[in-house]
Amino acid sequence: MKIEKPIPNSILISESQIRNRIQELGNQITQDYENQELVLICVLRGATIFFADLVREISLPLRFEFLQTSSYNDSTEPSKNIEFIREGSNYVKQKHVLIVEDIIDTGQTLEFLIKHLQSLEPKTIKICTLLDKPSRRQFSVSVDYIGFEIPNVFVVGYGLDYSQKYRNLPYIAVIESTDENTS
Ligand code: IMP
Ligand code: MG
DSSP: OOOOSSOEEEEEEOHHHHHHHHHHHHHHHHHHTTTSOEEEEEEETTTHHHHHHHHTTOOSOOEEEEEEEEEEEOTTOSSEEEEEEEEOOTTOTTSEEEEEEEEESSSHHHHHHHHHHHTTOOSEEEEEEEEEOGGGOOSOOOOSEEEEEOOSOOEEBTTBOBTTBSTTOSSEEEEOOOOOOOO
C-alpha cells in the first residue's frame, strides 16, 4: 500500500494553547488600536484560520483586506522572486494597517509586502504573526505581535501547509523530514 510521507507526527502547539494565545493577542490589539481606524490584512492562504479566529477576539470596528503572493526560485539567484496573485489593498491610505501572517521564516515575503503597502501611504503598518522562526531570518523586519516563537522545524496545521495539505489540522504539528521512499 502506498503511504504518503512525510507525515505530521508530533504536536508542537495544541488547540488550547493556540486559543489562549489568540485571546491575549486580540486583547492587546484591541487596547493598542482603541479609537483608531484599523485595517487588518490577511495574507492568503496560510493566515486564513488564524485571521478568522483573531478577528473575533478584537473588539473594534475594523475592516478586512486580503492579499496573496506567490514566490518562485530563479536558479540564478539565491533569493526568491515574489509577486502578487491578489492585491486588494484599496483602503489602506491614511489608515492603520495590521498585516496578519501565518509564519515568518526568512522575512522576505514580509519585506515585499511592507514595501508595497508603504507605497500606499498608510498611517502606520504593524505585523502580527502566529508563528515566528527567528533563527531563519535573512531580511530584517520588525514584528509587533507574535503568537509563538518556534525552532527551525517545518510545521503544518492551523492554516499552514506542506504541498497544500494539512491546513485543516486544528493544531500545529511538526513534519518529520524523511529520506525514506515508501512503497
Ligand atoms: P519567508 O518569505 O521566508 O518569511 O516565508 C514565509 C512563507 O514560507 C510563509 O508564509 C509560509 O508560506 C512558508 N513557510 C515557511 N516556513 C514554513 C513552515 O514551517 N510550514 C509551512 N510553511 C512555511
Ligand atoms: Mg504564507
